[in-house]
Amino acid sequence: MSQNAEPTWTPPQHPVVVLMGVSGSGKSTIALRLEEATGWDFLEGDDLHPQANVDKMASGTPLTDEDRWPWLEAIASWIREHTAAGRAAIVTCSALKRAYRDILRVDDNVVFVFLHGSVNEIGTRVRHRKHQYMPPSLLDSQFQTLESPAPDEHVVTVDVDRTPREITATILETLHQDPESQP
Ligand SMILES: Nc1ncnc2c1ncn2[C@@H]1O[C@H](COP(=O)(O)OP(=O)(O)OP(=O)(O)O)[C@@H](O)[C@H]1O
Numbered sequence: 470m471s472q473n474a475e476p477t478w479t480p481p482q483h484p485v486v487v488l489m490g491v492s493g494s495g496k497s498t499i500a501l502r503l504e505e506a507t508g509w510d511f512l513e514g515d516d517l518h519p520q521a522n523v524d525k526m527a528s529g530t531p532l533t534d535e536d537r538w539p540w541l542e543a544i545a546s547w548i549r550e551h552t553a554a555g556r557a558a559i560v561t562c563s564a565l566k567r568a569y570r571d572i573l574r575v576d577d578n579v580v581f582v583f584l585h586g587s588v589n590e591i592g593t594r595v596r597h598r599k600h601q602y603m604p605p606s607l608l609d610s611q612f613q614t615l616e617s618p619a620p621d622e623h624v625v626t627v628d629v630d631r632t633p634r635e636i637t638a639t640i641l642e643t644l645h646q647d648p649e650s651q652p
């Protein structure tokens with residue numbers, strides 16, 4: 470794990486954790502584990518894609534910025550409701566570009582966790598899974614679009630070459646939550 474935040478960084482008391490990364494990096498897998506461990510509200514960001522976006526991806530065409538803006542705004546609204554209410558939460562969203570993350574970073578309660586892996590490693594995973602609409606052929610464009618978080622974004626980066634349990638424990642420790650709370 471590399472923690473890009475300053476050494477003195479303390480997690481917010483009621484964080485909204487955005488699990489980001491390319492398709493197949495493990496966002497949903499880790500989010501479900503975090504949800505089980507913490508009981509925090511959970512949004513699968515893909516559930517807010519309009520049908521046109523889903524159809525486009527299913528046909529093997531990458532989304533454009535224009536396709537993504539309204540989707541990102543919808544996720545940001547959900548995040549804002551939670552930070553305003555002081556409710557901790559977990560969200561999955563690819564958030565591939567900095568401009569996308571800037572929309573989601575509604576205030577200091579938002580903590581991005583970047584699930585980082587190589588195209589080979591994640592490629593093997595997506596070829597071996599079944600997904601409702603996302604074809605493995607779109608993985609290259611996901612990596613081409615990805616802007617790795619810059620140090621000043623204070624994103625927590627976690628390598629995905631470990632078990633989901635280990636990755637989740639690392640994230641819980643970073644958030645000052647009990648890693649033993651995982652079922
Ligand atoms: N740490 C891990 N080790 C091994 N396999 C993993 C790990 N994390 C996830 N996987 C597997 O990799 C595949 C992709 O994971 P997952 O669906 O959670 O990714 P995702 O980022 O949510 O993908 P998408 O954005 O396309 O929905 C799944 O088959 C999952 O079981």
Ligand SMILES: O=C(O)[C@H](O)[C@@H](O)[C@H](O)[C@H](O)CO
Nearest residue numbers: 491492493515532563564603
């Ligand atoms: O920004 C994007 O291109 C999309 O969010 C994709 O990442 C897909 O939604 C996801 O990978 C499928 O699950």
